[in-house]
Amino acid sequence: MKIAVCVKQIPDPATPYELDAESHFVVRPQDQVLDDTDRYGVEVGLQLAEANEGTVTLFSMSPSGSLQGIRQALAMGADKAVLIDDDTLRGSAALTTARVLAAAIEREGFDLVIAGTESTDGSSGVVPQQIAEILDVPALSFARHVEAGDGKVTIERQTASGYDVVESPLPAVLAVTSGSVEPRYPTFKGIMGAKQKPIDTLTAGDLGFGSDDVGIGGAGQDITAVAPIASRQAGEIIDDDGEAHLRIIALLQETKVI
Amino acid sequence: MAILVFSEESDGHASASALELTSKAASLGEVAVFHVGEGSADTFAELGAHGATSVHHMDPGDGLPAAPAAAAIADLVAGDAPAAVLFGMGNTDRDVAGRLSARLGKPVLAAAADLSIDPVRVTSEILGGTQQIITEATAESPALVIARPKAFDAADTGGPAPATIAVAAPDVGRSGSAVVLERHAEQHEGPDLGAANVVVSGGRGLGGADNWHLVEELAAELDAAVGASRAVVDAGWVPYSLQVGQTGKTVKPSVYIAAGISGAMQHMVGMKDAATIIAINKDPDAPIFGIADLGVVGDVHQVLPKLIEALRART
Numbered sequence: 001m002k003i004a005v006c007v008k009q010i011p012d013p014a015t016p017y018e019l020d021a022e023s024h025f026v027v028r029p030q031d032q033v034l035d036d037t038d039r040y041g042v043e044v045g046l047q048l049a050e051a052n053e054g055t056v057t058l059f060s061m062s063p064s065g066s067l068q069g070i071r072q073a074l075a076m077g078a079d080k081a082v083l084i085d086d087d088t089l090r091g092s093a094a095l096t097t098a099r100v101l102a103a104a105i106e107r108e109g110f111d112l113v114i115a116g117t118e119s120t121d122g123s124s125g126v127v128p129q130q131i132a133e134i135l136d137v138p139a140l141s142f143a144r145h146v147e148a149g150d151g152k153v154t155i156e157r158q159t160a161s162g163y164d165v166v167e168s169p170l171p172a173v174l175a176v177t178s179g180s181v182e183p184r185y186p187t188f189k190g191i192m193g194a195k196q197k198p199i200d201t202l203t204a205g206d207l208g209f210g211s212d213d214v215g216i217g218g219a220g221q222d223i224t225a226v227a228p229i230a231s232r233q234a235g236e237i238i239d240d241d242g243e244a245h246l247r248i249i250a251l252l253q254e255t256k257v258i
Numbered sequence: 259m260a261i262l263v264f265s266e267e268s269d270g271h272a273s274a275s276a277l278e279l280t281s282k283a284a285s286l287g288e289v290a291v292f293h294v295g296e297g298s299a300d301t302f303a304e305l306g307a308h309g310a311t312s313v314h315h316m317d318p319g320d321g322l323p324a325a326p327a328a329a330a331i332a333d334l335v336a337g338d339a340p341a342a343v344l345f346g347m348g349n350t351d352r353d354v355a356g357r358l359s360a361r362l363g364k365p366v367l368a369a370a371a372d373l374s375i376d377p378v379r380v381t382s383e384i385l386g387g388t389q390q391i392i393t394e395a396t397a398e399s400p401a402l403v404i405a406r407p408k409a410f411d412a413a414d415t416g417g418p419a420p421a422t423i424a425v426a427a428p429d430v431g432r433s434g435s436a437v438v439l440e441r442h443a444e445q446h447e448g449p450d451l452g453a454a455n456v457v458v459s460g461g462r463g464l465g466g467a468d469n470w471h472l473v474e475e476l477a478a479e480l481d482a483a484v485g486a487s488r489a490v491v492d493a494g495w496v497p498y499s500l501q502v503g504q505t506g507k508t509v510k511p512s513v514y515i516a517a518g519i520s521g522a523m524q525h526m527v528g529m530k531d532a533a534t535i536i537a538i539n540k541d542p543d544a545p546i547f548g549i550a551d552l553g554v555v556g557d558v559h560q561v562l563p564k565l566i567e568a569l570r571a572r573t
Contacts, residue, residue, distance in 0.1 A: 013523075017385050019385075019389065024391065026385075093365040094359075094365065094366060094368075095359050095360060095363070095364070095365050095366070098360060099360075117505060118504075118505065120524075121385075123368075123369070123504060124366060124368035124369070124404070125352045125356075125368075125505075126352060126355055126356030126359060126366050126368070126404075127356070128356070129324060129352070129353050129354075129355075129356025129357045129359075129360070130356045130357070130359055130360040131360075132325075132356075132357065132433065133325075133328065133356070133357040133359075133360035133361055133433065134360050136431070136432055136433050137432060137433060138322060138325065138432070138433055138434070138435055138436035139324065139325075139353065139356075139357070139436075140322070140436060141324075141349060141352075141353050142349045144498070154439075157349075158349065158498045159349060159441075160268055160273075160348060160349070160499065161268070161269065161443045161444065161499060162441070162442040162443040162444035162497065162499065163442050163444070163498075164438045164439075164440065164441050164442070165438070165439045165440040165441075165442075166322055166436055166437070166438050166439065167436065167437055167439050168322075168435060168436035168437075169435050172436070177492070177498075177505075178488065178492050179491060179492035179493075179494065179498070219365060219396075220364055220365040220395065220396055220397030221365045221367060221393050221394065221395055221396055221397070222393065222394050222396050223391050223392070223393050223394075224379070224392050224393070224394050225391065225392040226389060226390070226391050226392075227389070227390050227391075228388065228389055228390070229383060229387060229388060229389060229390050231388065231548075231549070232530060232548075232549040234547060234548050234549065234550060234553070235550055235551035235552055235553070236551070236552050236553070237542075237547055237550075237553040237555065238552075238553070238554055238555070239554075239555045239556065240538075240554055240555060240556025240557070240560065240561055242560075242564075244538075244554040244556055244561055245561055245564040245565040245568055246568070247552065247554070248515075248536055248538075248552065248554065248561075248565055249565070249568055249569070249572075251534070251536060251551070251552050252480070252513065255512060255513055255533070255534050257455070257456055257480060257512060257513050258480065258569070258572070
């Protein structure tokens with residue numbers, strides 16, 4: 001089974017994000033980390049590959065020169081990576097990301113494409129469905145439990161009121177939640193081995209995209225203004241001396257909840 | 259057709275986001291709704307009362323709806339050329355928006371907190387609600403917009419029953435080959451999380467699923483809905499339907515009590531607009547204290563039992 005896992009490298013969420021004053025894009029440092037939500041997609045991919053004599057190839061679009069996040073995912077056990085890294089991709093909208101990833105995945109061939117539900121920094125949550133539409137395959141989203149084999153994939157899909165059991169023939173796209181599996185931590189051997197694993201680096205042009213098709217020009221949207229939002233101020237902070245519940249009750253009375 | 263609103267059936271009603279978006283769209287122009295689900299005269303009347311003049315209704319049966327719904331909407335907009343197609347943040351909403359985006363070759367303007375048309379501009383909060391951006395659609399109409407829950411108020415203005423047009427699910431070949439085998443509802447007691455006046459939410463700080471009863475007991479005393487952080491949903495303590503935050507529900511209650519929740523950005527996006535926030539956490543540096551009106555630095559295992567007991571003693 002050929003499994004493609006989409007991963008994104010993002011600025012470390014532990015440090016505050018910056019927006020470029022002129023372009024309004026997130027400033028992307030040289031060293032970016034693997035988006036935490038992608039660890040779940042990688043883990044699902046590895047488990048399915050182990051059960052089905054499969055291979056796991058990572059696909060990532062990253063106009064930053066960073067390899068750190070890719071190496072993190074390779075260290076978990078993925079076989080190889082395809083990285084599309086090209087300055088013309090800066091400012092690309094989600095649909096451009098999907099087109100580029102779909103083109104790279106199609107070139108390699110696939111039975112199953114796995115992604116996280118949404119990225120931590122962009123969080124529009126539409127890329128997996130866009131990839132599925134471009135590749136003309138079903139997309140099973142919000143998957144919290146996944147089984148695959150015998151040419152099909154079956155998932156539990158989260159719904160507003162519970163969950164549905166959904167089945168699809170392969171090939172298909174899967175978007176997994178962060179509750180789907182417990183991601184493994186890379187071993188020392190895995191981290192050392194990741195440095196030897198192949199990373200194919202492509203440009204948008206290698207996949208047949210012109211510079212007008214991608215980046216800001218292909219986005220179809222324009223950020224016209226950026227402003228900070230006045231943040232909510234912290235109120236009263238008290239240490240619990242054994243009587244803090246009385247202060248809570250007083251506030252509940254003030255707000256007329258009780 | 260001026261604006262098309264996506265609606266998915268939920269418990270025999272139009273989705274909450276569809277009613278909110280229909281009300282907003284009605285203030286901007288003529289509104290048509292694309293409704294996915296079994297459908298009923300009552301559901302369509304509800305949409306009409308909120309301002310929809312027509313409802314296009316597609317019943318996907320046991321098929322996963324996103325692929326055929328996107329194809330049907332693409333056909334519809336090719337004829338009627340609306341200025342915008344509006345989606346909520348429900349799971350099917352986002353699925354259809356993504357597929358439609360790729361089908362039409364148009365971007366999705368996501369996380370809209372406000373909207374204007376001619377040209378279509380959306381205001382959205384990014385980076386955990388710390389920055390606000392205004393994005394203008396520059397591609398040909400329709401603009402595809404995903405709006406935040408509760409960004410707009412649903413208003414029953416007593417509009418008449420809309421014209422309903424049955425839409426057959428188009429054959430989309432391989433893309434449409436996923437089927438729903440079983441549907442499971444996870445029942446829980448108490449008021450509806452999205453609409454409750456008081457919400458009590460629990461997080462990792464409770465230590466384990468064995469202690470979850472503290473959250474439920476406090477909620478019962480306050481006639482509150484129970485919510486949860488993503489961490490405890492992912493850990494399997496409670497179902498996803500209780501999750502508050504970016505990928506769960508957005509709540510705006512009078513009072514929000516966060517017990518053992520540190521306050522990850524993705525959680526705070528879903529509850530920061532509560533009128534009063536009370537947080538209990540043993541870590542004095544927990545980000546939740548930065549937005550709490552009352553922050554108690556203490557152990558939830560000590561504070562909650564006393565609070566529950568004191569509330570019981572009052573009645």
